[in-house]
Amino acid sequence: GAVVSQHPSRVICKSGTSVKIECRSLDFQATTMFWYRQFPKQSLMLMATSNEGSKATYEQGVEKDKFLINHASLTLSTLTVTSAHPEDSSFYICSAALDKDRAYAGYTFGSGTRLTVV
């Protein structure tokens, strides 16, 4: 149980175009989802927290107009990289919390999306 499906696993796009990444919770409702990015041989950096039905909370230094997050339902969050540039090439990973109780052991991750902007 508690599977998060992330799609696509790989995407190559041209500079200036937009790319949408989907993160779906398959067998549970995800009231909160998190988006991370990871550069080669580095750790995961939290980009934003999205809550179903409300605006995402972005971490300092992350451009909210460039990385659009939508969490319109309890099973789907999307990250859209707008006007992508080569420096946006990275590994993007979503994570879902099972509920809002911080004491609960419930964070599950998608398999990641490798974005390459050419």
Next chain:
Amino acid sequence: SQQGEEDPQALSIQEGENATMNCSYKTSINNLQWYRQNSGRGLVHLILIRSNEREKHSGRLRVTLDTSKKSSSLLITASRAADTASYFCATDIYSSASKIIFGSGTRLSIRP
């Protein structure tokens, strides 16, 4: 922002030996989690230890937590080639918004 630092950054050991990785963090936490990541793949949750726990075991894994020193360690006993991966600690920080912040990671290589 990055909450934790891990050491060593890289570790290479012989198969069958034990591997120990350490994690230090900065702020109060609700719990601390350890994850494994194989190259270019997603993360696999290994173990979670709550702030009121001091030690936890799961199979060949042993995790300790010292909240007074803001540090944790992950011990993998009797290492196998399949344990080769990057290992990250992640802290569930005690704030108004529950979220986990990852440490810098340890790249573990097991030599056959």
